[in-house]
Amino acid sequence: MFDMRPVVYVIGLLVAVLGATMLVPMLVDLFFGRPDWSVFLQSAVISIVVGSAMAIATANGVGQGLTLQQTFLLTTLVWVALPAFGALPFMFGEIQARPVDAIFEAMSGLTTTGSTVLSGLDTMPEGLLVWRSMLQWFGGIGIIVVAMVFLPELRVGGMQIFRSEAFDTMGKVLPRAAEIAGRITWIYLALTLAAVLAYLVVGMSPFDAINHALTTMSTGGFSTHDTSFGFYQGAPEYVASVFMILASLPFVRYIQVVAGTAKPIFRDPQIRAYLGVILAVTLTMTFYRLVANGDHLEHGFREGVFNVTSIISGTGYASVDYQLWGTFPVVAFFFLGLIGGCAGSTACSVKIFRYQLLIAAIRARIQQIFAPHGVFTPRYDGRPISEAILSSVMAFFVMFVVSLGILAVLLSMTGLDMVTSLSGAATAIANIGPGLGDTIGPSGNFGSLNDTAKWLLTFAMLVGRLELLSVYVLFTLRFWRG
Amino acid sequence: MFDMRPVVYVIGLLVAVLGATMLVPMLVDLFFGRPDWSVFLQSAVISIVVGSAMAIATANGVGQGLTLQQTFLLTTLVWVALPAFGALPFMFGEIQARPVDAIFEAMSGLTTTGSTVLSGLDTMPEGLLVWRSMLQWFGGIGIIVVAMVFLPELRVGGMQIFRSEAFDTMGKVLPRAAEIAGRITWIYLALTLAAVLAYLVVGMSPFDAINHALTTMSTGGFSTHDTSFGFYQGAPEYVASVFMILASLPFVRYIQVVAGTAKPIFRDPQIRAYLGVILAVTLTMTFYRLVANGDHLEHGFREGVFNVTSIISGTGYASVDYQLWGTFPVVAFFFLGLIGGCAGSTACSVKIFRYQLLIAAIRARIQQIFAPHGVFTPRYDGRPISEAILSSVMAFFVMFVVSLGILAVLLSMTGLDMVTSLSGAATAIANIGPGLGDTIGPSGNFGSLNDTAKWLLTFAMLVGRLELLSVYVLFTLRFWRG
Ligand SMILES: [K+]
Ligand SMILES: [K+]
Numbered sequence: 001m002f003d004m005r006p007v008v009y010v011i012g013l014l015v016a017v018l019g020a021t022m023l024v025p026m027l028v029d030l031f032f033g034r035p036d037w038s039v040f041l042q043s044a045v046i047s048i049v050v051g052s053a054m055a056i057a058t059a060n061g062v063g064q065g066l067t068l069q070q071t072f073l074l075t076t077l078v079w080v081a082l083p084a085f086g087a088l089p090f091m092f093g094e095i096q097a098r099p100v101d102a103i104f105e106a107m108s109g110l111t112t113t114g115s116t117v118l119s120g121l122d123t124m125p126e127g128l129l130v131w132r133s134m135l136q137w138f139g140g141i142g143i144i145v146v147a148m149v150f151l152p153e154l155r156v157g158g159m160q161i162f163r164s165e166a167f168d169t170m171g172k173v174l175p176r177a178a179e180i181a182g183r184i185t186w187i188y189l190a191l192t193l194a195a196v197l198a199y200l201v202v203g204m205s206p207f208d209a210i211n212h213a214l215t216t217m218s219t220g221g222f223s224t225h226d227t228s229f230g231f232y233q234g235a236p237e238y239v240a241s242v243f244m245i246l247a248s249l250p251f252v253r254y255i256q257v258v259a260g261t262a263k264p265i266f267r268d269p270q271i272r273a274y275l276g277v278i279l280a281v282t283l284t285m286t287f288y289r290l291v292a293n294g295d296h297l298e299h300g301f302r303e304g305v306f307n308v309t310s311i312i313s314g315t316g317y318a319s320v321d322y323q324l325w326g327t328f329p330v331v332a333f334f335f336l337g338l339i340g341g342c343a344g345s346t347a348c349s350v351k352i353f354r355y356q357l358l359i360a361a362i363r364a365r366i367q368q369i370f371a372p373h374g375v376f377t378p379r380y381d382g383r384p385i386s387e388a389i390l391s392s393v394m395a396f397f398v399m400f401v402v403s404l405g406i407l408a409v410l411l412s413m414t415g416l417d418m419v420t421s422l423s424g425a426a427t428a429i430a431n432i433g434p435g436l437g438d439t440i441g442p443s444g445n446f447g448s449l450n451d452t453a454k455w456l457l458t459f460a461m462l463v464g465r466l467e468l469l470s471v472y473v474l475f476t477l478r479f480w481r482g
Numbered sequence: 483m484f485d486m487r488p489v490v491y492v493i494g495l496l497v498a499v500l501g502a503t504m505l506v507p508m509l510v511d512l513f514f515g516r517p518d519w520s521v522f523l524q525s526a527v528i529s530i531v532v533g534s535a536m537a538i539a540t541a542n543g544v545g546q547g548l549t550l551q552q553t554f555l556l557t558t559l560v561w562v563a564l565p566a567f568g569a570l571p572f573m574f575g576e577i578q579a580r581p582v583d584a585i586f587e588a589m590s591g592l593t594t595t596g597s598t599v600l601s602g603l604d605t606m607p608e609g610l611l612v613w614r615s616m617l618q619w620f621g622g623i624g625i626i627v628v629a630m631v632f633l634p635e636l637r638v639g640g641m642q643i644f645r646s647e648a649f650d651t652m653g654k655v656l657p658r659a660a661e662i663a664g665r666i667t668w669i670y671l672a673l674t675l676a677a678v679l680a681y682l683v684v685g686m687s688p689f690d691a692i693n694h695a696l697t698t699m700s701t702g703g704f705s706t707h708d709t710s711f712g713f714y715q716g717a718p719e720y721v722a723s724v725f726m727i728l729a730s731l732p733f734v735r736y737i738q739v740v741a742g743t744a745k746p747i748f749r750d751p752q753i754r755a756y757l758g759v760i761l762a763v764t765l766t767m768t769f770y771r772l773v774a775n776g777d778h779l780e781h782g783f784r785e786g787v788f789n790v791t792s793i794i795s796g797t798g799y800a801s802v803d804y805q806l807w808g809t810f811p812v813v814a815f816f817f818l819g820l821i822g823g824c825a826g827s828t829a830c831s832v833k834i835f836r837y838q839l840l841i842a843a844i845r846a847r848i849q850q851i852f853a854p855h856g857v858f859t860p861r862y863d864g865r866p867i868s869e870a871i872l873s874s875v876m877a878f879f880v881m882f883v884v885s886l887g888i889l890a891v892l893l894s895m896t897g898l899d900m901v902t903s904l905s906g907a908a909t910a911i912a913n914i915g916p917g918l919g920d921t922i923g924p925s926g927n928f929g930s931l932n933d934t935a936k937w938l939l940t941f942a943m944l945v946g947r948l949e950l951l952s953v954y955v956l957f958t959l960r961f962w963r964g
Contacts, residue, residue, distance in 0.1 A: 068851070068852065154851065155850070155851050155854065156851070326897075327894045327897055327898060327899050327900060327903065328891070328894045328895045328897075330894065330899075330900050331890050331891050331893075331894035331900050331903050331904070332891050332894065334900070335887040335888075335890070335891055338887070358876075358877075358880045361873060361876070361877060362877045362880065362881065364873075365873055365874060365877045365951075366951070366955055366958060366960065367960065368637070368870065369550070369636065369637050369638070369951075369955065370550065370960060370961070372637065387869060388850065390873070391843060391846075391847055391872070391876075392847060394843070394873075394876040394879075394880070395840075395843060395844045395847045397876075397879075397880060397883075398840045398844065398876070398879060399844065401879075401883055405817040405820070406817075408813050408817070409810070409813050409814050409817055411813075412809045412810045412812065412813035412814065413810045415808070415809055415810075416809060417809050417812075418809060418812050418813050418816070418901055418918065419900055419901060421809065421813050422813070422904070436900065469847075469848070469851075473848055473851065476848060478848065478849065478852060479852070
């Protein structure tokens with residue numbers, strides 16, 4: 001067994017910091033005159049005390065840097081510990097959530113999934129609503145850093161393809177992870193502020209504008225209303241669409257834009273393919289709405305672009321129950337969610353670059369068939385893709401599909417019907433939010449599921465958010481042997 | 483454009499031979515005093531005349547051997563031409579099937595899928611029932627030969643892993659494809675006769691025993707009763723289970739057994755994994771039936787082993803509507819069908835060896851993570867798997883999943899609901915037979931689907947049966963450029 005102290009140390013610090021941020025919802029509840037403010041004080045004290053104790057007890061074991069094993073363990077345990085402490089306000093507060101529900105909600109927040117077990121959002125203490133939004137916002141920035149710094153280092157899911165790039169394209173000026181993380185945080189903050197302003201302009205209340213900005217930029221999808229974005233039809237849907245897209249583009253491109261080079265953002269094959277898919281599906285869906293549902297153009301286009309963007313980016317806001325549109329949108333949205341946004345953003349799921357790499361590999365295979373002795377190297381963005389990266393991506397895809405299947409079977413064992421099992425598995429692993437069907441569909445809620453199903457989904461959200469392998473390796477003997 | 487003559491020549495010959503076999507159902511109808519016998523005579527004459535004309539017109543272009551392009555084209559066009567002519571008796575006969583239905587039924591037969599658009603089987607002319615069974619039986623032997631001889635040569639779907647083996651393990655005694663095909667045909671015939679006898683012993687009528695033997699050994703699944711195997715509950719279910727398993731094991735092992743070496747059949751990792759999965763799922767399902775449905779042991783086990791074997795082997799017989807058992811069996815059977823039998827048998831779907839190769843690749847990936855500079859070669863059956871084979875298998879898996887998704891979306895566009903679209907896509911691409919839901923489920927029928935859906939499914943059966951890439955390459959520019 002290797003040295004756990006550096007891992008516990010970092011987690012302790014993060015838990016303490018999370019505890020400190022609980023003072024924000026406390027102030028919000030005080031401001032709105034909600035008695036629940038004390039819940040956040042209690043939760044903050046517990047988190048700060050426990051977190052600090054963890055850090056102090058292990059501070060003597062902190063050297064320079066982490067081993068590979070420690071990095072893996074840290075990545076997963078951060079997403080276990082923070083939801084555990086982030087769940088406290090749900091348990092202590094007015095809603096008296098049971099642990100399973102509180103942890104589901106906190107995991108759904110920090111993994112930016114956005115599935116909710118809570119209802120009665122419209123009358124809930126403001127502090128708790130802000131806390132949900134903050135969990136997603138923290139989860140969003142956390143995952144960008146993990147995707148840009150940790151996963152490439154861990155060689156998980158082919159993310160190593162972005163390693164050299166993230167460093168190289170900044171001309172070796174920013175060699176260290178901390179500096180990348182710092183720059184990204186500023187950009188994330190700036191975009192969130194821009195979203196707040198934009199939502200204000202189109203008529204949201206300040207409270208809703210802040211909350212929705214936090215959950216838009218994190219592609220999280222928690223709302224402050226039971227009807228989600230159905231509460232804000234019209235211009236806010238366009239604003240949300242723009243910022244959901246911005247949130248699901250690679251953040252390294254924004255660093256470059258800020259540094260004065262806008263060319264890469266227009267040349268990025270990931271961005272081109274992603275926008276192309278959104279455009280194509282939106283137009284198809286609009287056309288379908290006009291023809292099949294007799295909708296009018298602006299309404300059909302608006303609901304199309306909003307819901308398509310919401311699903312493909314993995315945000316999961318719903319402005320309507322698109323299950324009422326017919327069978328095509330239901331099936332289309334199911335598979336759209338399995339595409340996902342760009343790597344290095346807050347978006348989740350398989351992600352567009354993996355499909356591009358897989359298509360490149362299949363093209364190379366076809367060439368190989370016609371020239372068995374030739375050597376055909378699949379390329380991405382003009383550069384050859386190494387075998388190691390390709391096999392990482394393929395392993396990711398296989399694990400994603402097989403995990404989805406196994407999870408769906410397990411969910412069905414708890415008594416969920418086929419559509420709920422399948423879409424529940426997909427929405428959890430792909431961190432989207434809503435499922436399909438009457439129970440967990442766009443107008444539904446995860447609260448009525450059985451506890452086993454909730455634990456399974458909670459685990460799946462974690463596994464999906466950390467790109468599967470980062471969590472799965474912890475279950476191998478080889479990992480613990482060192 | 484390359485020389486089409488050798489392709490047309492072979493297809494012409496096969497069409498003529500298919501026409502000649504139509505005299506069998508003609509004799510059956512004469513024997514049972516059905517006026518429909520003339521339908522088969524007409525169809526036979528058309529097929530023999532057109533087929534012979536094709537062969538004669540192109541005989542001057544036949545040299546020695548086929549190019550790669552010609553082989554690809556031949557493989558697909560055989561499975562287009564034979565269903566087209568095999569459909570004739572459905573159109574001319576008493577049931578007066580429309581072309582879309584007749585071609586669906588014939589394609590479902592020759593691809594050993596077993597989905598049917600016909601109802602009223604119990605009172606249908608015996609000749610037509612025999613013709614359906616014969617189509618599946620021809621499709622079964624055809625696909626073994628394609629899988630053992632053509633696909634490895636074409637390097638499709640990783641089947642090349644069996645190329646050296648199929649030749650080597652027979653000690654270079656049988657280097658030529660024709661000899662392999664000959665031996666396999668004898669084994670296929672012998673096993674079919676054994677199945678006829680076994681079905682007779684457990685009380686089937688001679689007519690039903692012959693028909694079900696033909697559709698069991700081909701893992702086809704057409705029955706002579708609207709209730710499928712529900713008509714024959716009890717001992718026949720055990721007999722069917724045994725022969726469905728035999729039909730989905732690699733036939734090369736039987737050649738070896740006949741040659742006196744039984745060791746390989748017990749050592750084959752494909753066979754071990756396949757039987758292991760069947761055992762595990764059957765026991766789980768039996769346990770579920772006892773606990774959740776209060777079934778008794780023998781009945782629960784019998785229905786478990788029969789339906790599990792029927793789905794995983796891709797036969798698609800149904801003895802009951804397992805959708806009534808609860809939600810778990812429905813979802814479990816959906817994914818079970820995506821596993822499939824062994825390569826080199828009449829079974830279809832992804833097939834067990836591909837999962838074994840993919841798991842080996844993922845294990846190697848995990849080793850790589852912990853030793854980035856090490857070289858880890860995934861192994862199958864103790865031997866290293868080449869990069870080319872691995873990438874073929876992965877390409878197959880990705881194409882399978884993506885094709886399933888696209889097909890499901892297209893089906894939903896024609897108005898089918900989510901469960902019908904998804905399970906219809908899966909059952910067609912994996913050549914299983916029944917889908918899920920009220921329409922195309924185990925107790926349902928494909929007859930009521932719209933024509934567009936039927937054409938889509940017909941195409942999907944073809945694509946799935948020929949392991950996707952063999953058909954898809956025909957849609958690439960590179961193929962036609964030569
Ligand atoms: K989400
Ligand atoms: K079948």
